[in-house]
Amino acid sequence: MAGNTVTRAQLTEAVYQEVGLSRNESADLVESILGEVSNALAKGEMVKISSFGSFAVRQKGRRIGRNPKTGEEVPILPRKVLVFRPSHVLKNRVNVNAGNGPDGS
DSSP, X not given: OTTOOOOHHHHHHHHHHHXXXXXXXHXXXXXXXXXXXXXXXXXXXXXXXXXXXXXXXXXXXXEEEEOTXXXXXXXXXXXXXXXXXEOHHHHHHHHHHTTOSTTOO
């Protein structure tokens, strides 16, 4: 499944299949969850999803960067960045699915 992208429509369809809500209710549920996560992050709050990982907003300070083409130094302004830290459960699942897991496959 490498190279594929999961879309909102696919998440909605998965909720529809697994939970049994109507397609419209499934779409509303997915939108509601994504909206809550987005709103919390926009307020600077951390979002922790058990057995999945944590999303947080981190402040990066002003620094000097370099244009790789010209070598010229340019200032990089302070900004906020979104970071994701996967849980150990997710890391283990990804590694097992990649064939690097404890079962040696």
